[in-house]
Amino acid sequence: MSEPEQQTETGSTDEQDESASLLDTHATTDAGANTRVHGDSVVEARNLNVYYGDEQALRDVHLDIYEQEVTAIIGPSGCGKSTFLRCLNRMNDLVDSASVDGQLRFRGTDMYGDRVDPVALRRQIGMVFQQPNPFPKSIYDNVAYGLRVQNEPVTDEIVEDALRRAALWEEVNDQLHTSALELSGGQQQRLCIARAVAVDPDVLLMDEPASALDPIATSKIEDLIEELASEYTVVIVTHNMQQAARISDRTAVFLTGGELVEADDTATIFEDPDDERVEDYITGKFG
Amino acid sequence: MATESETLHQSRRFRLSHIKGKLFEAVLVVATLVGLVALVMLFGFMFVDAVSPGSASAEWYLLFFATLVGPMSAFTLYSRRHPAVRGANARASAAVFGGLALSLAAFVVLRAMSPYGPLTYVITVGGLPLSVVAYGRYTEETYFIGPAVVLATLLAIVWTLGSEVLLSPILDATFELGVQLLGGLPVLGSVPVPVDRGHTVTAIAVGVPTLVAASSLLRRRRSTDRLLVVLAVFALSTAGTTGLNGLLRPYLETVPAWMAYGGVIGTPVIGTLALVVSRRRGLRSGVVAAGAAVVGTALVAVVALTLSVDPRLLVVLSLGVGVPTVYVVGRTVLTDRDGQVGVVGPFVIIGGILLGAYIDQSLSVTGPDTWVTPTLLVESWDGLFPTEAGAYPSTVGSVMIVGLMALMAFPVGTGAAIYLEEYAPDSGWQGKLAGVIELNIANLAGVPSVVYGLLGLALFQNVLDFAPGLVFSASATLGFLILPIVIVSAQEALRSVPDSLREASYGMGASRWQTVRSVVLPEAVPGILTGTILALGRAIGETAPLIVIAVATATSSAPEGLFSSGAALPLRLFSASANFDPAYRTGVVAALAIVLLVLMLTMNAIAIIIRNRYQ
Numbered sequence: 058m059s060e061p062e063q064q065t066e067t068g069s070t071d072e073q074d075e076s077a078s079l080l081d082t083h084a085t086t087d088a089g090a091n092t093r094v095h096g097d098s099v100v101e102a103r104n105l106n107v108y109y110g111d112e113q114a115l116r117d118v119h120l121d122i123y124e125q126e127v128t129a130i131i132g133p134s135g136c137g138k139s140t141f142l143r144c145l146n147r148m149n150d151l152v153d154s155a156s157v158d159g160q161l162r163f164r165g166t167d168m169y170g171d172r173v174d175p176v177a178l179r180r181q182i183g184m185v186f187q188q189p190n191p192f193p194k195s196i197y198d199n200v201a202y203g204l205r206v207q208n209e210p211v212t213d214e215i216v217e218d219a220l221r222r223a224a225l226w227e228e229v230n231d232q233l234h235t236s237a238l239e240l241s242g243g244q245q246q247r248l249c250i251a252r253a254v255a256v257d258p259d260v261l262l263m264d265e266p267a268s269a270l271d272p273i274a275t276s277k278i279e280d281l282i283e284e285l286a287s288e289y290t291v292v293i294v295t296h297n298m299q300q301a302a303r304i305s306d307r308t309a310v311f312l313t314g315g316e317l318v319e320a321d322d323t324a325t326i327f328e329d330p331d332d333e334r335v336e337d338y339i340t341g342k343f344g
Numbered sequence: 345m346a347t348e349s350e351t352l353h354q355s356r357r358f359r360l361s362h363i364k365g366k367l368f369e370a371v372l373v374v375a376t377l378v379g380l381v382a383l384v385m386l387f388g389f390m391f392v393d394a395v396s397p398g399s400a401s402a403e404w405y406l407l408f409f410a411t412l413v414g415p416m417s418a419f420t421l422y423s424r425r426h427p428a429v430r431g432a433n434a435r436a437s438a439a440v441f442g443g444l445a446l447s448l449a450a451f452v453v454l455r456a457m458s459p460y461g462p463l464t465y466v467i468t469v470g471g472l473p474l475s476v477v478a479y480g481r482y483t484e485e486t487y488f489i490g491p492a493v494v495l496a497t498l499l500a501i502v503w504t505l506g507s508e509v510l511l512s513p514i515l516d517a518t519f520e521l522g523v524q525l526l527g528g529l530p531v532l533g534s535v536p537v538p539v540d541r542g543h544t545v546t547a548i549a550v551g552v553p554t555l556v557a558a559s560s561l562l563r564r565r566r567s568t569d570r571l572l573v574v575l576a577v578f579a580l581s582t583a584g585t586t587g588l589n590g591l592l593r594p595y596l597e598t599v600p601a602w603m604a605y606g607g608v609i610g611t612p613v614i615g616t617l618a619l620v621v622s623r624r625r626g627l628r629s630g631v632v633a634a635g636a637a638v639v640g641t642a643l644v645a646v647v648a649l650t651l652s653v654d655p656r657l658l659v660v661l662s663l664g665v666g667v668p669t670v671y672v673v674g675r676t677v678l679t680d681r682d683g684q685v686g687v688v689g690p691f692v693i694i695g696g697i698l699l700g701a702y703i704d705q706s707l708s709v710t711g712p713d714t715w716v717t718p719t720l721l722v723e724s725w726d727g728l729f730p731t732e733a734g735a736y737p738s739t740v741g742s743v744m745i746v747g748l749m750a751l752m753a754f755p756v757g758t759g760a761a762i763y764l765e766e767y768a769p770d771s772g773w774q775g776k777l778a779g780v781i782e783l784n785i786a787n788l789a790g791v792p793s794v795v796y797g798l799l800g801l802a803l804f805q806n807v808l809d810f811a812p813g814l815v816f817s818a819s820a821t822l823g824f825l826i827l828p829i830v831i832v833s834a835q836e837a838l839r840s841v842p843d844s845l846r847e848a849s850y851g852m853g854a855s856r857w858q859t860v861r862s863v864v865l866p867e868a869v870p871g872i873l874t875g876t877i878l879a880l881g882r883a884i885g886e887t888a889p890l891i892v893i894a895v896a897t898a899t900s901s902a903p904e905g906l907f908s909s910g911a912a913l914p915l916r917l918f919s920a921s922a923n924f925d926p927a928y929r930t931g932v933v934a935a936l937a938i939v940l941l942v943l944m945l946t947m948n949a950i951a952i953i954i955r956n957r958y959q
Contacts, residue, residue: 146851148847148850148851151846151847151850153769153770153771153772153775154770154771176853176854176855177853179850179851179852179853180852180853183851183852183853184847184851186844186847186848186851188844190842190844190845190847190848191848192845192848192849192863193845193866193867202849202852202854202862203852203853203854205862206849206852206853206854206855206858206862207853249848252848252852253851253852256852256853
């Protein structure tokens with residue numbers, strides 16, 4: 058990774074070759090029993106290191122995220138999984154002490170390149186947070202917010218469509234102009250998803266979207282994520298392993314110290330992981 | 345058993361510490377009450393001095409309770425059991441009394457200044473932002489509205505305060521400095537400097553807005569719109585600086601006075617009404633409502649003219665009280681079935697006062713021998729007798745000073761707080777600078793007010809060469825005084841907005857400015873206003889800095905403009921307290937203090953109403 062500029066310019070096939078060669082020397086990612094056929098990779102992380110001040114939060118992460126798949130990121134607390142997610146739409150820029158090196162490419166473009174506008178990037182890569190955080194505005198205005206800040210026209214059809222895609226329309230269609238804060242926690246979280254899909258992003262990042270919700274609301278969110286995967290590329294951070302097993306196509310396991318230990322098809326990770334530590338973590342021996 | 349009862353019963357040591365605890369609590373209660381009791385006693389004495397309630401006859405009290413206190417209490421008891429009624433009552437009271445206070449303040453200020461100047465500004469300056477917004481709505485292109493309206497407002501400020509008053513002293517000083525510096529260099533000193541001050545003013549006032557408009561819009565999409573907006577800004581700033589104001593003014597002055605009052609107060613009132621109604625019920629209803637307001641006010645004026653009554657105050661009240669009252673009452677009656685009764689609340693009070701006054705007049709009941717008389721409220725200082733004392737010019741002066749101060753300090757203070765909280769980085773040299781600034785602001789909040797008076801004296805009288813004791817200088821000096829308070833409280837309010845909302849906004853692809861404007865500020869506004877309210881309360885009674893910048897203790901008429909000299913109520917009180925006549929030192933002073941307190945409470949009430957609208 059000494060010449061990052063060239064990297065961004067090279068074609069996608071070279072990219073794959075090179076990443077494969079790099080991956081062989083590093084952990085076990087992607088190598089071996091890869092029975093699933095993946096689409097194009099939307100996001101590619103290569104040698105990604107993230108520091109908060111002097112503390113290293115991510116260590117040499119290599120990961121591909123493929124189109125229209127649900128990629129789950131699991132790992133114990135403090136392993137850097139949220140940090141990784143926040144790198145993907147440059148939310149870490151908001152933290153003064155955070156610094157990033159290595160390569161992170163979104164559809165071939167270096168995300169941290171000089172000419173990349175983080176605001177424009179976030180319009181492509183939407184995010185749903187751990188705590189439901191609707192704006193203290195009406196339901197309608199919450200969904201319309203993204204369109205408004207992007208100077209896109211807001212129509213009732215777009216709002217309805219976004220709410221339908223978030224499986225919320227039936228519950229709120231008669232109270233679109235009441236405050237979003239009057240909804241239940243699960244409804245608020247689905248509203249946040251509706252808000253994120255209203256601007257039709259390319260990738261949807263979800264940071265433990267169900268961890269603050271009760272089991273019924275959680276199962277609704279999970280169904281929803283599976284549906285969304287047919288249209289969007291979804292990256293979900295969770296520390297609920299059953300959830301990862303249920304809804305994801307691929308799983309990446311981070312362990313303490315910000316290290317990506319293994320990333321593979323979910324079935325492989327849960328049934329036949331290469332790395333012993335992953336097996337220990339999944340079977341509950343630690344973490 | 346014996347051991348158990350020993351452990352359960354209080355030991356002597358425990359009882360002692362219990363008594364100590366009770367004593368400590370009692371001391372704390374005394375500490376809480378001492379200041380309050382002193383203040384309540386002061387207000388009590390002041391009230392007795394100013395109103396002398398003992399001098400009223402029993403009939404008067406009977407009348408007072410029968411027409412005002414009785415009905416009010418009955419209504420309060422009734423509404424207490426019906427929350428919907430209480431809500432409707434609060435809304436109606438806000439419309440009636442808030443409208444009344446604002447209209448009266450606007451009326452006295454306009455009467456002092458003559459309404460034609462403000463009317464010119466409303467038409468010429470207010471037209472620019474409005475036309476930009478209307479054009480944006482019409483073409484459904486909203487991206488340029490923000491920068492263009494900001495520009496228009498800046499322009500309005502330069503224009504309103506006059507390029508001569510604000511810009512030329514600064515330019516003069518810069519010019520002088522430049523010439524002196526050049527003179528110091530023997531070679532360059534001989535070079536003639538081809539600068540004409542008038543041209544410089546025009547060049548700056550026209551060039552800066554146009555350049556900013558051009559640069560902020562050139563990056564955007566549509567070339568025709570872009571060009572149009574830049575051209576509009578250029579044309580209007582040219583027109584403004586080269587004296588559209590002066591051209592229009594003579595024509596406007598031929599309009600009858602009541603129309604001028606109506607134009608100045610009606611434009612914002614009817615504009616807001618049209619906006620609110622059209623947002624709720626569609627464009628046509630908005631136009632109809634605005635039309636009804638105009639026609640209603642015109643009818644009031646025509647009726648007044650046919651009865652040969654001066655319609656100025658009636659027009660102002662019709663717009664400032666009538667329009668909001670009709671809107672709120674109408675809306676409540678139509679939409680709020682449970683709460684409709686609540687709208688009579690304010691009318692019970694007003695009706696009670698009017699009825700009481702009427703009976704009082706017709707039966708000539710002996711009321712209290714009060715010092716708070718119409719003379720005090722509407723006359724200027726004249727005569728040697730305390731009964732002839734008037735505080736009208738000082739009251740208007742105080743209203744103008746504090747009003748202008750709030751208009752200046754609120755945006756500046758909020759802006760500084762937004763920079764420090766939302767923009768300034770935590771680390772690096774900028775972060776350190778921001779830290780130093782924050783520390784200094786906290787210290788500035790404690791600087792004695794008389795020192796701010798010296799700042800005002802140096803800045804406005806020595807550097808800018810203003811006449812002593814101008815309303816503008818007083819406002820700006822008090823503005824400097826409260827700025828740190830506004831900044832610190834606005835920072836607190838911004839800090840209390842949860843980060844999760846900011847993250848949500850950034851995550852949606854909003855820029856920092858969009859996040860601040862549409863997410864952070866709406867959440868923080870109540871807190872920011874609370875700080876401003878506190879600061880207003882402090883500023884309205886501030887006396888020392890006004891003495892230093894030579895504000896008059898009393899004038900014979902209300903200030904005619906922002907750049908004429910005015911008096912302030914606390915100064916009037918101060919001078920009355922030093923009068924040789926004991927009646928002045930007790931009665932008039934007490935009455936003035938009550939006027940000052942009522943003024944302060946009214947201003948606070950208005951600010952609280954505005955704040956609650958945002959919550």
